[in-house]
Amino acid sequence: MSSKPLTPETIREVALRFKVLAEPARLLVLNVLREGPLNVGELIEETGLNQANLSKHLQLLHAGGFVSRQRDGLYVVYELSEASVFALCDIMCGQLQRQATAHARRLRR
Amino acid sequence: MSSKPLTPETIREVALRFKVLAEPARLLVLNVLREGPLNVGELIEETGLNQANLSKHLQLLHAGGFVSRQRDGLYVVYELSEASVFALCDIMCGQLQRQATAHARRLRR
DNA sequence: CAATTATATTACTATATGGTTATATAGCGA
DNA sequence: TCGCTATATAACCATATAGTAATATAATTG
Structure with missing residues (x-):
């Protein structure tokens, strides 16, 4: 379509x-956000990224509309706003898989 | 899934x-390749990219498995090998549209 | 208001990459 | 083989950006 x-x-x-x-x-x-909304501190723990770096990435994700944000007192909670991202990733993974199997088949000959 | x-x-x-x-x-x-296979010269015309630049982009697309290539005498013909790219783009465009309409709605209030 | 905690921003460095020009390689015909 | 054309590669510059450390801002509590 x-x-x-x-x-x-x-x-x-x-x-x-x-x-x-x-x-x-x-x-x-x-x-990580796929599991549910998390604040920045939790995201630091889950991802292992440092605070400043993570914050910059979050700004980009938010600007792109991939995540939404909501302040909760001292915390800022981020949440997925575009589940379709995972449709994209699944397609990409599917491509990877097809290419991997095609490659394997090529080697097997 | x-x-x-x-x-x-x-x-x-x-x-x-x-x-x-x-x-x-x-x-x-x-x-452009969506319309059908093209050689490099034709791609130069269709895209307006210069030869060296286009060639580099083609190498990347080929390395990623997005296009396949076939030599035909002096020419090298490139062809889409991953139609799924357009499923990706369509999802992206869908996101753009949703965000645009959401933005418009936000302004209208 | 001061102190504290959570998050964002700034300033900087290092690296990656797109564009361009020049050169190299590959295939064709004479 | 020698030109000739099509495509690829190399070398270079300029720009963008990820990571980091330091600083600023925002919200809370006392």
Whole structure:
């Protein structure tokens, strides 16, 4: 379905969105948030990223609309706002798998 | 479905694949190839990219398994090998649209 | 208000990468 | 073999960005 015309402007925006996902640290954050909302301190524990670095990644994820944020007293709680990210990752993993098996098949010959 | 464990290694590989798509020039190439296979000269015309630059992008797309390549005499013909890229783009565009409408709604209030 | 805690931001460094020009390689025909 | 054309690669520069340490801001409590 869909397949909009893909103007240069749209292409640029889509590329920007892919860029947000093109970083292991950010994928890790999204993956951790899959279990449920977490505040920054909890995210530091779960991801092992340091505070400043994590904060920067969170700003990017938030700017891209991938997570939403809500202050709760001293804490800021982040939550997935785009479950569709995991559809994307699943497709990517599917590609990886197909290529891996294709590669294996190639070797087997 | 699926939702494999997402090891750090998998996360890194998925990020790498997203990185290939995180570039307007490469999305443009893929979009042009959607119409059918083209050789490099034709891709230069269609995309407006210069020869060396396009060639580098093509190497990345090929390394990522997004396109396949076949020599035909003097020419090298590139072809989409992963139609699933457009499922990805469609999801991204869907996100863009949802965010745009959400933004519009927010303004309207 | 002062002290404390949680988060965001700034400033900086190091690295990666896109674009360009020049050069190299590959395949074709004479 | 020698040109000629198509494509790939190398070398370079400029820019973007991830990581880090230090600092700033925000909210809470006393």
